[in-house]
Amino acid sequence: MKIQVNGSKAGDKESGCALCGATWGDYYEEIDGERLFFCCDVCATEFKNMLKEVKNRTGWKKIDEITINGNFYKGRTCIAKSGGNEFKFYVRFNDNAEVETFKVTD
Amino acid sequence: MPICPVCEYRSTEWKEVAGHLYSLTRKSDATHVMWLNRNLTIKEVDVEKLSEMLEEFFSIRGELSSWIREKFIQKFYGENPHPFILAMQKPNRAVLLGYVIEHQHFLKNWVKVLSEIIFKTDEDDVVKYELDNINVEYFGYNGKPSHYELLLRMGESLGMPRKEILGYSPLPSTKTAINTWRRIAIERDWVETLAAMHSLELVADKTLRKYGAKMHYFNEAILTSNDYPQEVKDFLREGYEADQSHAGEALTLVDKYSKDEERVQVTVLRSFDAFAKYLTARLERAMEFDSKVILQ
Ligand SMILES: [Zn+2]
Ligand SMILES: [Zn+2]
Numbered sequence A: 001m002k003i004q005v006n007g008s009k010a011g012d013k014e015s016g017c018a019l020c021g022a023t024w025g026d027y028y029e030e031i032d033g034e035r036l037f038f039c040c041d042v043c044a045t046e047f048k049n050m051l052k053e054v055k056n057r058t059g060w061k062k063i064d065e066i067t068i069n070g071n072f073y074k075g076r077t078c079i080a081k082s083g084g085n086e087f088k089f090y091v092r093f094n095d096n097a098e099v100e101t102f103k104v105t106d
Numbered sequence B: 001m002p003i004c005p006v007c008e009y010r011s012t013e014w015k016e017v018a019g020h021l022y023s024l025t026r027k028s029d030a031t032h033v034m035w036l037n038r039n040l041t042i043k044e045v046d047v048e049k050l051s052e053m054l055e056e057f058f059s060i061r062g063e064l065s066s067w068i069r070e071k072f073i074q075k076f077y078g079e080n081p082h083p084f085i086l087a088m089q090k091p092n093r094a095v096l097l098g099y100v101i102e103h104q105h106f107l108k109n110w111v112k113v114l115s116e117i118i119f120k121t122d123e124d125d126v127v128k129y130e131l132d133n134i135n136v137e138y139f140g141y142n143g144k145p146s147h148y149e150l151l152l153r154m155g156e157s158l159g160m161p162r163k164e165i166l167g168y169s170p171l172p173s174t175k176t177a178i179n180t181w182r183r184i185a186i187e188r189d190w191v192e193t194l195a196a197m198h199s200l201e202l203v204a205d206k207t208l209r210k211y212g213a214k215m216h217y218f219n220e221a222i223l224t225s226n227d228y229p230q231e232v233k234d235f236l237r238e239g240y241e242a243d244q245s246h247a248g249e250a251l252t253l254v255d256k257y258s259k260d261e262e263r264v265q266v267t268v269l270r271s272f273d274a275f276a277k278y279l280t281a282r283l284e285r286a287m288e289f290d291s292k293v294i295l296q
Helices: A041-058 B014-026 B030-039 B047-058 B064-077 B083-087 B093-120 B124-139 B147-157 B162-167 B172-187 B190-204 B206-211 B220-224 B230-241 B246-257 B261-287
Strands: A002-005 A027-031 A034-038 A065-071 A075-082 A085-093 A099-104
Touching: A027 A041, A034 A041, A041 A075, A041 A085, A041 A099, A041 B030, B014 B030, B014 B047, B064 B190, B064 B206, B064 B246, B064 B261, B083 B261, B093 B124, B093 B147, B093 B162, B093 B172, B093 B190, B093 B261, B124 B147, B124 B190, B124 B246, B147 B162, B147 B230, B172 B190, B172 B261, B190 B246, B190 B261, B220 B230
Parallel strands: A002 A065
Antiparallel strands: A027 A034, A065 A075, A075 A085, A085 A099
16 A cells, blocks of 8 residues: 555555654554554554445555655545555544544545 | 643653653653643653753743743734634624633732732732732723723623623633632742743733734724724723833843742643633623634
8 A cells, every 4th residue: 555644655664654644663563454554543443434334435455655644633634546446534543542533535 | 840731740851750651651641741732742752852851941041031021922822812802903893702701800810819929928019010010900000991880891892791790600611710719829929829820911912022022912994994883992992091001010020039830830831721711701702692602
């Protein structure tokens, strides 16, 4: 999966957490067959919950690419891509890493 | 005395606190990692550098109140102003309604938390300051309507009946933020609560630009514009024309009475965290009336 967070590549220790782009921490999780880096387990759970929501809404089996812009306070505006399709949304999580707000943006 | 802003582990040197934080980030401890991400830097640095950064972040040049003001500006009015403040530069009906609907809950909680300060303090000037504040917020003064009343009138002028406004429950983020402030009021010293609450009033303090804020809470042109109902202008003007030292006065009390500055700093940062979340809730409510309200 190609991941961009706030304009930079992300998903490994060097480039940063797959959700927030931070390079602190040392947490890995296998997601869709890929070993991704996260700064903490909360970011990992948020990322997984986000992908689950996207898959539920689109019916996609796999996500090829995800672009994430924003942060914890503001929430994040994202573009997910699969095959030739694109899905744009806004997402914000609560303190338990659950999706609190999810809005499809045109 | 150096303090861990997350668990309040204390040491005589920042280097030790930095070591503590650093070792917890190696274990990916979520609360410590997140504090660093949200307050200091998202890029990992070594213990040496982290120690310098922490000391710099917490060092008070002058009064504690100057530190609070500086951090408030950095967080809400800095390079990336909070999206609600950006939206207030040209607010539409949806943004203002989002403001009204969520803020009624904030204001109700506000006076409850201030009462807790009164309950805990023995200082007369603090009691008087808080009673005055509660009056202005909730009952009005000199025959003028209260902030709470002005807020509801703003909502009515935007076409939403009072009954409907009052019927809304707070969004989850508003609720979480309110719970944070209630917890602060119950668990922390009254000075910390005083600092945590009244530093939030800096948001509408027009003197903030003097200290480096890039913009005001809202575009002042609104106050003389014909594009907004009088009630909207009345509500916004109230905050704008309030005594410039409104938040300043409380911060003076913080300087006067705080004994453990680091604890005040840590609590104030928690309050800012809740406030950022709460401001986002106003925009999320706005999205219900206009899906094009953009959060970034
Ligand atoms: Zn992260
Ligand atoms: Zn700690």
